[in-house]
Amino acid sequence: DYKKELLFEVNQGLSVLESISETLKLGLNTSVAMENMERNKTPKVFISHKSEDKAYAEALVDLINFIIGSEGDKIFCSSVPGYGVKQAHTIIDDLKAQFDNHNIYMIIIHSPRYYESAICLNEMGAAWVLGTEFSSFMTTDCDYDQMCGVINQKSKCINFKDDTKTLNAHLNDFKNDLISFFSTSSINENKWENARDKFVKAVTAIINVPKCENNTNLFESLYIPAFDHIFQLLELEHFPKWAYKC
Numbered sequence: 001d002y003k004k005e006l007l008f009e010v011n012q013g014l015s016v017l018e019s020i021s022e023t024l025k026l027g028l029n030t031s032v033a034m035e036n037m038e039r040n041k042t043p044k045v046f047i048s049h050k051s052e053d054k055a056y057a058e059a060l061v062d063l064i065n066f067i068i069g070s071e072g073d074k075i076f077c078s079s080v081p082g083y084g085v086k087q088a089h090t091i092i093d094d095l096k097a098q099f100d101n102h103n104i105y106m107i108i109i110h111s112p113r114y115y116e117s118a119i120c121l122n123e124m125g126a127a128w129v130l131g132t133e134f135s136s137f138m139t140t141d142c143d144y145d146q147m148c149g150v151i152n153q154k155s156k157c158i159n160f161k162d163d164t165k166t167l168n169a170h171l172n173d174f175k176n177d178l179i180s181f182f183s184t185s186s187i188n189e190n191k192w193e194n195a196r197d198k199f200v201k202a203v204t205a206i207i208n209v210p211k212c213e214n215n216t217n218l219f220e221s222l223y224i225p226a227f228d229h230i231f232q233l234l235e236l237e238h239f240p241k242w243a244y245k246c
Contacts, residue, residue: 043182044102046132047077048123049109050116054079056109056139059202066195067175068182099126105181106134108151111142111208115149124149133181135174141208160204171196 045064049057057077064075076098078084084094098104106127114120127134128150136157138147144157158170175196179186 041101041103044098044104045075045107046098046104047107048120050111050113050120051079052113053109053111053139055206056203059199060107063195063199067178068184104132106132108134108136109139110136110147110157111139112146121149124151139208140204
């Protein structure tokens with residue numbers, strides 16, 4: 001089952017890259033065509049993450065909305081209601097549409113779970129191929145030596161294991177990058193510090209989902225304890241006495 005799921009994710013990820021490749025080929029016909037295409041794209045944040053890290057993504061959506069405003073279609077985040085795949089759309093169609101129609105600012109939430117997903121790694125690859133601007137965030141259970149792929153441990157990350165001064169400086173840089181990318185007006189520093197501190201508190205309170213172990217023996221870990229509990233409830237030693245009337 002795990003191999004089938006992995007193969008399915010790989011095929012979906014390859015479909016995304018193939019769609020992006022076709023878009024690039026079409027856009028490379030002339031430099032004028034490419035310039036016109038880019039000029040018509042609207043800026044948008046794409047949060048690449050594993051669904052198990054939904055709580056982190058929700059905190060990021062709140063922070064981004066504070067920085068650039070919540071009006072309009074500015075964020076794509078597949079696990080947060082209202083920001084992901086629209087009804088009657090497929091995930092592949094929606095992912096392709098983001099790169100076709102928007103100037104993407106990619107945010108990657110690096111976690112042990114992220115590197116288990118072929119789709120997540122292909123999203124990272126797409127951002128690298130297209131040369132999009134990006135920021136990297138790390139979950140509290142992720143370390144630099146776990147980062148791999150085209151965006152790896154050599155990249156600067158917003159890491160909650162850093163000291164407060166360093167973490168705040170990196171978040172301030174992130175805020176300024178978004179303001180510049182969306183060409184929005186600056187925000188009140190006191191309000192920003194409150195929003196930033198709220199975000200830090202929300203992320204540090206997250207209890208991360210353990211990394212899935214592929215060799216888990218479900219019979220020993222799940223079924224046998226369940227049967228043991230059932231046998232206790234049945235009181236097998238006295239079964240004939242209490243079951244006689246039944």
